[in-house]
Amino acid sequence: MNRMVPAVSADVPIVLVFSGHDPTGGAGLVADSEAIAACGGWAMTIPTALTVQNCRNVQAVAPVSGSQIRAMANALEDLPVAAIKVGLIASIDSLLAVMEIIRQRPGVPVIVDPVLKASGGAELSDAELVDTFCELLLPQVDIVTPNRYELARLAGPDSTDDTQRATALLHRGCQAVLVTGTDDPVPGVAVSHVMHTLHRPHGDRQWQWPRLAGSYHGSGCTLAAALAARLAIGEGVVSACEQAQAFTWQALKRGWQPGKDQYLPRRLWQLPNTSFTIPFTAV
Amino acid sequence: MNRMVPAVSADVPIVLVFSGHDPTGGAGLVADSEAIAACGGWAMTIPTALTVQNCRNVQAVAPVSGSQIRAMANALEDLPVAAIKVGLIASIDSLLAVMEIIRQRPGVPVIVDPVLKASGGAELSDAELVDTFCELLLPQVDIVTPNRYELARLAGPDSTDDTQRATALLHRGCQAVLVTGTDDPVPGVAVSHVMHTLHRPHGDRQWQWPRLAGSYHGSGCTLAAALAARLAIGEGVVSACEQAQAFTWQALKRGWQPGKDQYLPRRLWQLPNTSFTIPFTAV
Numbered sequence: 001m002n003r004m005v006p007a008v009s010a011d012v013p014i015v016l017v018f019s020g021h022d023p024t025g026g027a028g029l030v031a032d033s034e035a036i037a038a039c040g041g042w043a044m045t046i047p048t049a050l051t052v053q054n055c056r057n058v059q060a061v062a063p064v065s066g067s068q069i070r071a072m073a074n075a076l077e078d079l080p081v082a083a084i085k086v087g088l089i090a091s092i093d094s095l096l097a098v099m100e101i102i103r104q105r106p107g108v109p110v111i112v113d114p115v116l117k118a119s120g121g122a123e124l125s126d127a128e129l130v131d132t133f134c135e136l137l138l139p140q141v142d143i144v145t146p147n148r149y150e151l152a153r154l155a156g157p158d159s160t161d162d163t164q165r166a167t168a169l170l171h172r173g174c175q176a177v178l179v180t181g182t183d184d185p186v187p188g189v190a191v192s193h194v195m196h197t198l199h200r201p202h203g204d205r206q207w208q209w210p211r212l213a214g215s216y217h218g219s220g221c222t223l224a225a226a227l228a229a230r231l232a233i234g235e236g237v238v239s240a241c242e243q244a245q246a247f248t249w250q251a252l253k254r255g256w257q258p259g260k261d262q263y264l265p266r267r268l269w270q271l272p273n274t275s276f277t278i279p280f281t282a283v
Numbered sequence: 284m285n286r287m288v289p290a291v292s293a294d295v296p297i298v299l300v301f302s303g304h305d306p307t308g309g310a311g312l313v314a315d316s317e318a319i320a321a322c323g324g325w326a327m328t329i330p331t332a333l334t335v336q337n338c339r340n341v342q343a344v345a346p347v348s349g350s351q352i353r354a355m356a357n358a359l360e361d362l363p364v365a366a367i368k369v370g371l372i373a374s375i376d377s378l379l380a381v382m383e384i385i386r387q388r389p390g391v392p393v394i395v396d397p398v399l400k401a402s403g404g405a406e407l408s409d410a411e412l413v414d415t416f417c418e419l420l421l422p423q424v425d426i427v428t429p430n431r432y433e434l435a436r437l438a439g440p441d442s443t444d445d446t447q448r449a450t451a452l453l454h455r456g457c458q459a460v461l462v463t464g465t466d467d468p469v470p471g472v473a474v475s476h477v478m479h480t481l482h483r484p485h486g487d488r489q490w491q492w493p494r495l496a497g498s499y500h501g502s503g504c505t506l507a508a509a510l511a512a513r514l515a516i517g518e519g520v521v522s523a524c525e526q527a528q529a530f531t532w533q534a535l536k537r538g539w540q541p542g543k544d545q546y547l548p549r550r551l552w553q554l555p556n557t558s559f560t561i562p563f564t565a566v
Contacts (some may be wrong), residue, residue: 012539021304023327023355025316030328033313034320037442037551042541045313046307050297050351053360068345072306075337078539246559256295258325258362268320271553276529 010041011060013232014079016105018069018098019087019221020049020061020115026264027218032085032225034267039229039247041082046072048098049090055217055261057120063090066097073101081108082232085225088115088124102140109231110141112174114150115223120262130154139173143237145224146177146193148184162186166199176200178241180223182211198241205238209249216252217262223248288362292456295325296515297362299388301352301371301381302504303332303344303398309547310501315368315508317550322512322530324365329355331381332373338500338544341404346373347472349380364391365515368508369493371398375415386425392425392514395457396507397433403500403545413437422456426520428507429460431467445469459483461524463506465494481524488521492532499535506531 011018015036022028028051046069052060058101084102102110114133116125125133138144146154150160155165166177177191177199181189189195189208198205226247228238248265254265298319305311311334316326329352335343367385372378385393397416399408408416417437421427427442429437431445438448464472472478472491481488488514509530513523531548538546 012541014498014541021328021330022358025326025328028325030313030316033308033316037317038554042539042547043308044312045304045308046306048509049331050347050355052351052354052358054361059358060354062351064333068335071335071343072333073344075335076306080335117308179308242561243559246561247386250559256325258295264325268551268554270555270557271321271551273323274553276526276533278525278529 001085002085013082013229015041015083015085015225015228015232016073016076016081017043017045017085017087017225018048018089019045019085020051021047022051022053022088022218024053024055024217024264026055026262027221028087031218031221031265031267032087035222035225035247035251036229038267038270039226039243040233041229043225044076044079048094049088055258055264058122058124061090061124063094066093067242069094069097072100076105081105083228084108084110085228086110086112086137087221087224089129089133090124093130094247095132095137097128097135110140111224111228111231112137112141112144113220114144114154115220116145116150116153134172138169141174143176143227144169144174145220145227147178147180147182148186148222151177151179162197163199163204166197170199170201174208176237178227180220182219194248196245198238205241207242207244207245212249214255214257215253215262216265218265219248219252222251222265222267288350296323296365296510296512297366298324298326298366298511298515299356299359299367300326300370300508301331301372302328302330302368303334303373304330305334305336305501307338307547308498309338309545310504311370314501314504314548314550315370318505318508318530318534319368319512321550321553322509323512323516324512326508327359327362328335331377332371338541338547341390341405341407344373344400344407346369349376352377352380353383360387360536364388364481366511367391367393368511369393369420370504370507372412372416373407375412378412378415382420382423383493384386392511393423394507394511394514395424395427396422397427398431399433399436406441416516417455424457426449426459426461426510427452427457428463428510430463430465430503431469434460434462435560440554445480446487447479453482453484459520461510463503465502472558479528483520488524490525490528495532495535497538497540498540498545499548501548502531502535505534505550
């Protein structure tokens with residue numbers, strides 16, 4: 001018997017993802033999977049919500065129940081997880097389930113993209129959910145990746161600038177805040193550029209990159225998932241933030257526009273356009 | 284103002300996918316998305332069911348309602364679709380919704396992977412669902428991709444060999460049947476090889492390829508999704524079948540084993556293991 005043995009490589013770092021599902025593939029758990037694969041990890045995805053949406057806006061969000069989320073995650077409990085990425089959380093019930101699973105994986109870096117609003121403008125969260133998110137989830141988070149709108153909502157009305165707002169989040173107990181300045185430009189930054197800022201207790205770090213024209217569907221998911229994967233493969237925080245931004249910028253730059261609405265990031269642009277070798281015989 | 288314009292390439296063929304979601308990423312809609320991307324298309328995925336599973340077996344299947352499936356698909360109605368791929372259908376309600384959407388896209392090739400049983404052995408379908416599938420969906424299908432077990436269940440007890448069974452399916456109105464001989468070897472084929480057969484009204488075509496050791500989680504999803512993508516990019520049926528098999532074989536050969544259970548296909552093996560170029564300035 002001449003059986004071939006496949007290559008065994010058990011060293012693909014698993015990123016456990018809690019995200020909504022977006023049928024367009026621009027955002028949500030499919031987007032996360034792509035970004036994580038392209039950045040060297042393997043995504044295992046637990047849907048937190050099913051959404052009805054297209055490349056214009058989100059029409060409906062149906063949260064997945066906490067008990068379903070727990071069951072899906074518990075079935076994977078034997079597997080090693082190198083990072084956890086949290087995206088859309090659409091109910092307190094599902095938030096509590098996600099937190100419970102995070103607590104079962106102590107020491108695993110947790111990256112949270114606080115999805116409060118769709119890029120088309122639809123609100124995806126209410127005040128009670130935001131409060132619970134800040135009180136209970138933030139203290140367990142290694143890096144949270146809000147845009148400036150989300151930062152302001154999470155920090156509340158008492159802070160007056162981004163640094164104060166980020167500091168408020170750090171005081172909640174999260175380890176780092178990566179604020180993206182794409183949608184709502186940072187004051188003082190040229191309109192031709194975008195500035196992202198990493199806030200940590202011992203100091204800030206900033207990156208500026210050329211602004212891309214157009215509106216994108218899934219840029220926040222892409223950034224946070226790429227960041228989770230880079231941490232999962234063992235990169236340090238600053239390098240992981242840098243690589244995740246570079247990856248996201250490249251994927252957006254190659255974005256494509258189905259119809260006339262938002263662009264979809266092309267996260268797998270590095271795939272060759274190829275035919276596959278045929279190791280078998282047509283008979 | 285110096286704004287960069289992203290590349291616009293509206294020519295990525297969209298494959299509309301109806302599949303279950305598998306948290307492991309080995310099978311289901313994430314697997315489909317990867318295979319479709321690697322074969323030149325863009326997947327838009329409508330979940331038909333959420334599943335609780337790991338790399339051993341499926342523990343639970345929760346069908347998504349027909350009304351949710353319709354809403355998700357209707358939100359995408361403006362977009363051109365180049366192929367439709369159908370995987371796990373876990374209820375008659377969702378089957379009827381999928382059929383309705385297929386009818387709204389006349390002329391689009393429909394590829395159906397009849398997922399009746401998980402690769403770990405769990406039954407995913409009952410007799411009533413199989414009957415409804417054969418009566419109502421099969422006549423709308425361009426290519427159905429059963430393994431030998433699924434072929435026998437779909438064809439019923441009256442046929443005695445694969446050719447008769449495939450002919451019974453062709454008589455139901457589907458255009459082609461690609462029977463995979465991996466799980467349940469074809470009589471007369473050496474155990475070191477696997478034979479797949481494409482049955483069409485005007486004749487058969489067969490391929491033999493070296494058998495891989497190990498058990499895989501998601502090989503059927505991978506094959507059918509790759510086939511849908513190759514048809515979506517304009518390949519003919521025989522060439523698309525050949526390319527989809529070659530792609531699947533390569534992805535399985537590079538499979539990896541998280542834990543001690545089934546291997547997961549690595550469909551994105553062509554991605555370089557790379558760092559990303561940084562087109563911006565750290566400040």
